[in-house]
Amino acid sequence: MSFKEEYFQIWQLGWGMHKKYFGISADNEEKWQELDRECEQLHGKYKNTPQQKFVESLLLSVVSELEERSKDGKN
DSSP, rough: OHHHHHHHHHHHHHHHHHHTTTOOTTTTTHHHHHHHHHHHHHHHTTTTTTHHHHHHHHHHHHHHHHHHHHTTTOO
């Protein structure tokens, strides 16, 4: 897989998670645990690869955005 295809696929996975979990409330423990499991799966897929740091940064950004939105009520 080319660089472009590989990173585009990672972006798509991150975007899909962002869309899927956007709007969850801060107190919805079940959904947060589900998100955590999906993040762990994606991270595990790219563990010890050149893309690992990119995946980590993307996941942290997505989760941070979801947390902010869940707290400020702008979801």
